[in-house]
Amino acid sequence: MPKKIDYKKSGVNYDLLDPFKTAAQKAASKTDKNIAHFNFKTVASSRGESCFLIETKEGYLAHVEEGLGTKNLIADAMQAITKKSYYDKIAYDTVSTIVNDLITLGALPVSIAMHLAAGASEWFKDKKKTNDLISGWAKACKDSGAVWSGGETPTLKGIIDPKTVLLGGSAIGIIQKKSQLIKGDIRNNDAIILLESSGIHTNGATLAREIAAKLPAGYKTKTSGGRMFGEALLAPSIIYVPVIRDCLKANIRLHYAVHITGHGWRKLMRLKKPFVYTIEKLLPPKPIFGFIQKYSGLSEKEMYATFNMGAGFAIFAAKKDAARIINICRKHKIKAIKAGQVKKKGNQKKVIIKPLNIEFPAESLAVR
Numbered sequence: 001m002p003k004k005i006d007y008k009k010s011g012v013n014y015d016l017l018d019p020f021k022t023a024a025q026k027a028a029s030k031t032d033k034n035i036a037h038f039n040f041k042t043v044a045s046s047r048g049e050s051c052f053l054i055e056t057k058e059g060y061l062a063h064v065e066e067g068l069g070t071k072n073l074i075a076d077a078m079q080a081i082t083k084k085s086y087y088d089k090i091a092y093d094t095v096s097t098i099v100n101d102l103i104t105l106g107a108l109p110v111s112i113a114m115h116l117a118a119g120a121s122e123w124f125k126d127k128k129k130t131n132d133l134i135s136g137w138a139k140a141c142k143d144s145g146a147v148w149s150g151g152e153t154p155t156l157k158g159i160i161d162p163k164t165v166l167l168g169g170s171a172i173g174i175i176q177k178k179s180q181l182i183k184g185d186i187r188n189n190d191a192i193i194l195l196e197s198s199g200i201h202t203n204g205a206t207l208a209r210e211i212a213a214k215l216p217a218g219y220k221t222k223t224s225g226g227r228m229f230g231e232a233l234l235a236p237s238i239i240y241v242p243v244i245r246d247c248l249k250a251n252i253r254l255h256y257a258v259h260i261t262g263h264g265w266r267k268l269m270r271l272k273k274p275f276v277y278t279i280e281k282l283l284p285p286k287p288i289f290g291f292i293q294k295y296s297g298l299s300e301k302e303m304y305a306t307f308n309m310g311a312g313f314a315i316f317a318a319k320k321d322a323a324r325i326i327n328i329c330r331k332h333k334i335k336a337i338k339a340g341q342v343k344k345k346g347n348q349k350k351v352i353i354k355p356l357n358i359e360f361p362a363e364s365l366a367v368r
Contacts, residue, residue: 018366022048045184049270050101050259051173053181060175062107067115067168068094071205071234076164077212077219078230085129089236090167091136096237097202098171099144100259100313103244106182107173109144114151114169120162121155136236144241146171180248184271186255188344191322192268195243196283196335197312199235203261204292204307208233211295225287232288238334240313246328247315254325256316260308265351266365268314274349274362279340282355285310301358316342 025047032042035054043053043060054061068090075086099109114137124130141148151169160166175181200208212229215221219230240259247254258267268277289310293303303309315325322338329336340354349362 022366045272046105048272049184050104051107053105053107053175058176059178060105060107060181062102062105062173062175063170064098064101064173065168065170066094066098066101066202067166068097069202069205070209071202072167073164073209074205074212074219074230074233078228078234079129081220081228081230085126085132086234087129087132088136088139089234091133092140092236092239093202094167094169095137095140095144096239097259097261098169099140099146099173099239099241100237102171102173103241104182104257104259105175105184106180106244106248106254106257107175108245108248109146109171109173109241111149112141112144112146112169112171113149115167116151116153117160117166118153118155118162119157119160119164122162123165140239143239145245182254182257184256184273186271186273186275186316186342187318188275188342189319190255190316190342191319191338192277192279192340192342193315193317193322193325193329193336194279194283194311194339195240195313195315195329196238197260197286197308197310198238199286199288200233200292201237201261201308201312203264205233207296207306208292211292215295223287223291227287229288229291232286232291235286235288238312240334242332243313243315243325243329243334246331247325250324250328252317252321252324254315254317258314258316260312260314263365264306264308265304265311265353266360268351269349269360269362269365274344274347276343276345276348277340277351278343279351279353280355281337281339282353283310283335283337283339300356304353304356304358305360305364311339 041055043055046053051062051064072090075090079085102109212218221229223229223232256271258270260267326336351360
């Protein structure tokens, strides 16, 4: 059994991060009246959600900012091994994590901006890397149905390692009709529909890097799927925008949606209201997750508390609409299943994963 490697030991401690986020949200809420002169209103319930909403006369504007994290360090390490840059994949990843947050409340992406901070201008000498980054970002914008609006490329000597960059971005989205807002109005007996992931997406790279550092062959170690560990980690994320867009076009009433990233399956209970979320059927996780569990020493419960474990997005809707949503996913070549249901049981709030006998109580998630 390997010595256990968890998020806290790898340097990512949500017990420290989450209180800061909560405090920032409270301070931010005091600025709500600053936009009254536009005849706009903030949507208070969107604070603590994956995207922030501003109500206009006709609909809603949405805003998201997100970052890639440390996944580009894995791409850099793999470039040294294979001579490929992989920056098209991580650019696609960055856009995907932005737009997948945006759509959780029903907002479709309009414009996407890149933020690429370097430690030294010399980083841009690698034309293969920079060209791949540009092509991957452009492709993700196309797949999202959004315009690439621009960005910022500061050089931050002394803050960022000169051999690498910090990649992130932001997006503006729109809900054109107020009736299309995903309100977070989950109801008793709602279906939980899980959409497959392609791998770790943009969550867990720091922990994965810790594992690679302890393996004799590092990122070259083969997973059970036959791929090198590093290549499996760099599988590009799935963009779920077309699914939400088509659900809205079909007038399917979506009660809630969750982008499953940090905090893993605990995110299923992100909504403030108390419900019991019971999962009865699972999507098969990609081999990369079994590999990570084997070499990290994490328990199954800890894996589901940290990673997406094969499900990158969740939709909550009436049971009668589940089949239609799954068919829309199939149209876009995304596997989806009716995985479970929501129950109202007084003030109880928890996630239960029945097949694995795993339970996450309300206090295990503190993102508001």
